[in-house]
Amino acid sequence: MITALDKDRIRLRDQARELAQGPIRARAAEVDRTEQYPWDHVDAMKDAGFLGMTIPKAYGGQSKDWLDAVLVIEEMAKTCSIAGRIAVETNMGAVSAIMAYGSEEQRKLAADMVLSGDKPAICITEPDAGSDASGMTTRADKRGNRYVLNGKKHWITGGGVSRLHLIFAKIFDEQGNFEGVGGFLAIRDETQGLEIVKREPTMGLRGIPEAEVAFNDMELPPSALIMPPRGLKKGFADLMTAYNSQRVGAGTVALGIMEGAYELALDWTEEREQFGRPINEFQGVQWRLADMSIRIAAAQALIYKAAESGKDGFPDKIMAAQAKIYTSENAIQVVNEALQLFGARGYSRNLPLERMARDVRMFTIGGGTAEVLRNVVASGLLGKKLPQTRDGYMPKIEAAE
Ligand SMILES: Cc1cc2nc3c(=O)[nH]c(=O)nc-3n(C[C@H](O)[C@H](O)[C@H](O)COP(=O)(O)OP(=O)(O)OC[C@H]3O[C@@H](n4cnc5c(N)ncnc54)[C@H](O)[C@@H]3O)c2cc1C
Numbered sequence: 110m111i112t113a114l115d116k117d118r119i120r121l122r123d124q125a126r127e128l129a130q131g132p133i134r135a136r137a138a139e140v141d142r143t144e145q146y147p148w149d150h151v152d153a154m155k156d157a158g159f160l161g162m163t164i165p166k167a168y169g170g171q172s173k174d175w176l177d178a179v180l181v182i183e184e185m186a187k188t189c190s191i192a193g194r195i196a197v198e199t200n201m202g203a204v205s206a207i208m209a210y211g212s213e214e215q216r217k218l219a220a221d222m223v224l225s226g227d228k229p230a231i232c233i234t235e236p237d238a239g240s241d242a243s244g245m246t247t248r249a250d251k252r253g254n255r256y257v258l259n260g261k262k263h264w265i266t267g268g269g270v271s272r273l274h275l276i277f278a279k280i281f282d283e284q285g286n287f288e289g290v291g292g293f294l295a296i297r298d299e300t301q302g303l304e305i306v307k308r309e310p311t312m313g314l315r316g317i318p319e320a321e322v323a324f325n326d327m328e329l330p331p332s333a334l335i336m337p338p339r340g341l342k343k344g345f346a347d348l349m350t351a352y353n354s355q356r357v358g359a360g361t362v363a364l365g366i367m368e369g370a371y372e373l374a375l376d377w378t379e380e381r382e383q384f385g386r387p388i389n390e391f392q393g394v395q396w397r398l399a400d401m402s403i404r405i406a407a408a409q410a411l412i413y414k415a416a417e418s419g420k421d422g423f424p425d426k427i428m429a430a431q432a433k434i435y436t437s438e439n440a441i442q443v444v445n446e447a448l449q450l451f452g453a454r455g456y457s458r459n460l461p462l463e464r465m466a467r468d469v470r471m472f473t474i475g476g477g478t479a480e481v482l483r484n485v486v487a488s489g490l491l492g493k494k495l496p497q498t499r500d501g502y503m504p505k506i507e508a509a510e
Pocket residue numbers: 230231232233234238239240241263264265266267314319471474475476477478479480481484497
C-alpha cells in the first residue's frame with residue numbers, strides 16, 4: 110500500500126518541480142551538447158537542500174526517507190536526466206553505504222563532501238567483471254599498516270569530476286589469504302595511484318563522465334576500509350544491499366524521463382492539427398496516450414513501493430529489482446511513443462525527445478542489467494540461489510607482486 114503524499118512531501122515535490130522546470134530545464138540541452146558536468150545544477154540543488162537529503166541530521170543532512178529523494182529525482186529527471194542522476198548519487202548508493210556501515214570518521218568525511226557538492230563515485234564494474242561483479246580482480250593487499258590496491262574499474266559515473274570514491278576490492282591478508290570483499294574510500298587528487306584513465310564516448314547522459322579508473326599501487330590506511338556489518342566474508346553482499354537504494358534511484362530517473370516525454374506529447378497532440386483537427390482527436394493517438402499513462406502509473410507505483418520498503422534500512426532487494434526492470438523497460442517504450450507523436454519534429458535535435466531517447470536507453474543496463482535483475486527476482490521468488498557459473502569456475506586473480 111503506497112502512502113499518499115502528505116503536505117510536506119507535496120511541498121518538497123513542488124519545490125523540486127519549480128527548480129527543474131526553471132533553471133534546470135533551461136540548460137538541459139546545452140549540458141548534453143557540451144558534455145560538461147553541470148556545476149551550476151549542483152549549486153542550485155545544493156542551495157535547495159536536495160544534495161545529501163538522506164544523510165542523518167547528526168551529520169548535517171535532513172534524515173529524509175528514500176521516497177523524499179525519489180520525489181526530487183523524479184522531478185529533476187523530467188527535464189534533465191543529469192540533474193536526476195546527481196540527485197540519485199548524492200542521496201543513494203555510495204553515500205548511503207558509507208552512512209550505514211562507515212566509521213564515525215568516514216561518515217563525517219562523506220557527509221561533508223556530499224553536502225558541499227561532491228557526487229561520490231562507486232567503483233564496482235571492471236572490464237572482465239560486469240554482471241558477474243563478484244568476479245572482480247581489483248585487489249587490496251595488507252602490507253603492514255596499510256592496504257595496497259591494484260586493479261582497474263570502468264564505466265565509473267563521475268570519474269574525473271567526483272572526488273570521493275568508494276572502491277570495491279578483494280582483500281588479502283599478509284600471507285596472501287583471501288579475506289572477502291571490502292569497500293575502500295579514496296579521494297581523487299589526494300591519493301597517489303588513483304588515476305582517471307579515459308572517458309567513454311557515451312550515447313546519452315552526456316553531461317556526466319563515464320570513466321575508466323585505475324589503481325596503481327594505491328596505498329590506503331586501514332581507516333579507509335568500510336567494515337561491513339557481517340565482516341569481510343559477507344562484505345560484498347552487505348555492500349550490494351546498500352546498492353538497492355541506487356537501483357530505486359536509477360529507476361526513478363527512467364520514470365522522470367518517461368513522464369517528461371509524455372507531458373510534452375500530451376500538449377503537442379492538442380496543439381498539432383492535421384486533417385483539420387487536433388491529432389488527439391484520432392482514436393489511434395488517444396489509445397497511445399492512454400497506454401503511455403498506464404505504463405507511467407504502474408512504474409511510479411512500483412518505484413514508490415520499493416522506496417517505502419526501505420523505511421527502516423535499505424529498499425527490499427526484490428522490490429528494487431522489480432521496480433528498476435519495469436520502469437527502465439517501459440520508459441524506453443514511452444519515450445519512443447512520445448517521439449513518434451511528434452512526427453518529424455521528434456527526430457530533430459531542436460526538441461528534447463531525441464536526447465530523452467538516448468538518455469533513457471541506459472537504464473536497462475547500468476546498475477544491474479534487466480536480465481540479471483530478473484535473476485535476482487526469480488531467486489527471491491523461488492527462495493534459492495541460482496548460480497550462474499559453470500561448476501568449478503574460478504575467476505582469475507592476479508598474484509600480488
Ligand atoms: C552509463 C553507465 C553508467 C554506469 N555507472 C557505473 C558506476 O558508476 N559504477 C560501476 O561500478 N558500474 C557502472 N556501470 C556499469 C554497469 O553496472 C554494468 O554495465 C552492468 O552491470 C553490466 O555489465 P557489463 O556492461 O559488463 O555487461 P555484461 O555483464 O558483459 O553483460 C552483457 C549481456 O549479457 C547479459 N548477461 C550477463 N550475465 C547474464 C546472466 N547470468 N543471465 C542473463 N543474462 C546475462 C547481460 O544482461 C547483458 O545483456 C555503468 C554502466 C553504464 C552504461
